[in-house]
Amino acid sequence: MVNGLKGQIVGGKTPTWRQNDDVNGAVEDEFDWAEMDADLYYWTKPLRPVQWYPGHIAKTEKELKDQLKLMDVVIEVRDARIPLSTTHPQMDLWLGNRKRILVLNREDMVSTEDRNAWAMYFSNQGTKVIFSNGQLGMGTMKLSRLAKSLAAGVNVRRKAKGLLPRPVRAGIVGYPNVGKSSLINRLLKRRMCPAAPRPGVTRELKWVRFGKDLELLDSPGILPMRISDQAAAIKLAICDDIGERSYDVADVAAILVQMLAKLPTVGMKVLQNRYKVDVDGQSGKIFIDKLALRLFNGDSHQAAFRVLSDFRKGKFGWVALERPPR
Numbered sequence: 001m002v003n004g005l006k007g008q009i010v011g012g013k014t015p016t017w018r019q020n021d022d023v024n025g026a027v028e029d030e031f032d033w034a035e036m037d038a039d040l041y042y043w044t045k046p047l048r049p050v051q052w053y054p055g056h057i058a059k060t061e062k063e064l065k066d067q068l069k070l071m072d073v074v075i076e077v078r079d080a081r082i083p084l085s086t087t088h089p090q091m092d093l094w095l096g097n098r099k100r101i102l103v104l105n106r107e108d109m110v111s112t113e114d115r116n117a118w119a120m121y122f123s124n125q126g127t128k129v130i131f132s133n134g135q136l137g138m139g140t141m142k143l144s145r146l147a148k149s150l151a152a153g154v155n156v157r158r159k160a161k162g163l164l165p166r167p168v169r170a171g172i173v174g175y176p177n178v179g180k181s182s183l184i185n186r187l188l189k190r191r192m193c194p195a196a197p198r199p200g201v202t203r204e205l206k207w208v209r210f211g212k213d214l215e216l217l218d219s220p221g222i223l224p225m226r227i228s229d230q231a232a233a234i235k236l237a238i239c240d241d242i243g244e245r246s247y248d249v250a251d252v253a254a255i256l257v258q259m260l261a262k263l264p265t266v267g268m269k270v271l272q273n274r275y276k277v278d279v280d281g282q283s284g285k286i287f288i289d290k291l292a293l294r295l296f297n298g299d300s301h302q303a304a305f306r307v308l309s310d311f312r313k314g315k316f317g318w319v320a321l322e323r324p325p326r
């Protein structure tokens with residue numbers, strides 16, 4: 001503990017700062033992600049809770065549950081930077097035995113190591129996972145092939161009953177802003193669904209036809225009504241997967257600084273070099289305040305926004321904020 005700094009760390013617990021510019025894999029392998037999660041739990045505890053009140057969630061949830069019954073296969077899209085924090089706690093319950101494909105979108109925003117770790121984790125669980133890039137379209141052809149092959153049994157069963165074949169129905173579900181509409185547009189090779197760099201753009205459930213064999217249902221991002229896991233909520237805020245009105249930008253940016261400082265692929269030095277702010281042994285909040293004084297006439301909101309925006313643009317390199325539990 002650095003004397004006099006208690007209480008200035010966002011969230012309460014002293015961070016174990018890592019003065020680290022070593023980016024080799026050995027250091028990354030030794031990094032304790034569970035410890036980072038534990039820190040995050042303490043850091044977020046005393047903060048103003050992240051809380052969303054989008055009026056359309058309850059309605060969408062009900063509609064989606066009804067529509068899920070019609071789906072032959074469900075494509076669940078998550079943010080590759082935070083695959084655990086971007087799944088709805090009730091998703092397993094809703095899906096039951098329905099066939100599921102997991103898509104980790106924004107693959108361009110994580111490192112190869114992150115990707116490999118998640119690929120191995122999900123494959124060990126027997127879950128089919130596809131990495132995709134909704135902006136450039138990577139992964140989409142594989143996705144449509146897999147959806148069709150998983151749902152092929154539908155028409156075999158229909159034929160046995162003397163019914164005509166029908167297109168396979170695939171529903172695309174996931175949190176706001178994870179890239180659902182972009183993926184559909186890429187699959188269709190045209191702009192059928194509005195996609196935008198802010199959460200909550202898709203407002204209604206919408207079926208779209210893909211060739212003669214596949215029908216896709218785009219849905220508005222679904223979030224749990226209440227979020228009990230504040231560490232997950234902060235990660236959603238950092239990754240811009242929830243609306244800005246749900247959180248305090250300065251708190252969230254300060255937590256991000258504390259996380260980046262710990263991550264082996266970023267570390268304190270990278271932050272210092274980028275912002276020319278001396279942060280030796282200090283907290284995320286102090287860092288943001290200093291940056292505000294240096295660049296933004298003391299406006300901490302602007303400083304906080306700059307750090308968040310730099311992270312989202314990959315200025316610290318492409319880093320995931322979660323790794324699979326061991």
Ligand SMILES: Nc1nc2c(ncn2[C@@H]2O[C@H](COP(=O)(O)OP(=O)(O)OP(=O)(O)O)[C@@H](O)[C@H]2O)c(=O)[nH]1
Pocket residue numbers: 105106107108109132133134135136174175176177178179180181182183194195196197198199200201202203219220221
């Ligand atoms: N870098 C990157 N950006 C992506 C990717 N996929 C989507 N985006 C961007 O992320 C933003 C959100 O994408 P959308 O497709 O609107 O997300 P959505 O899940 O449909 O969002 P809602 O309508 O809020 O539910 C857009 O600015 C996309 O261009 C990706 O793989 N990589």
